[in-house]
Amino acid sequence: MKRPRARAERCALCGRPLKRPGRRVPGVGVLGPECHRKLGAFEHFLERHGALELIGAGLEVHRTTPPKRLEELQALFIRLERAGLRVRREDRGPDRAVFHLAGVASRTRLQKELERLGNPQRERRCA
Numbered sequence: 190m191k192r193p194r195a196r197a198e199r200c201a202l203c204g205r206p207l208k209r210p211g212r213r214v215p216g217v218g219v220l221g222p223e224c225h226r227k228l229g230a231f232e233h234f235l236e237r238h239g240a241l242e243l244i245g246a247g248l249e250v251h252r253t254t255p256p257k258r259l260e261e262l263q264a265l266f267i268r269l270e271r272a273g274l275r276v277r278r279e280d281r282g283p284d285r286a287v288f289h290l291a292g293v294a295s296r297t298r299l300q301k302e303l304e305r306l307g308n309p310q311r312e313r314r315c316a
């Protein structure tokens with residue numbers, strides 16, 4: 190996915206200084222070209238979970254969201270937090286909430302997760 194160019198001192202993922210503008214990924218930060226390429230696998234992963242909006246407009250849940258889907262999302266958020274990302278919940282009224290990625294808590298863990306996602310044959314599965 191093409192994303193707008195933006196300037197930053199360092200890549201949000203590997204921490205290397207950016208001499209040229211990188212790409213801004215909402216909820217992750219500005220990434221250099223290499224790290225932005227690696228993010229492709231992560232986008233596919235979110236897409237498979239129907240959660241690509243986490244790095245876009247936000248993922249909405251509401252009163253009619255089926256319990257099974259809520260459970261699935263809960264597991265996804267736990268996995269994302271283990272992968273070094275922050276997930277933020279924003280309440281929009283009594284029965285509506287929107288989830289976003291809200292930055293990188295651990296670059297090391299996120300890099301490991303991206304390596305894993307980039308090598309699907311090595312991805313461990315529970316099911």
Ligand SMILES: [Zn+2]
Nearest residue numbers: 200203221224
């Ligand atoms: Zn980088």
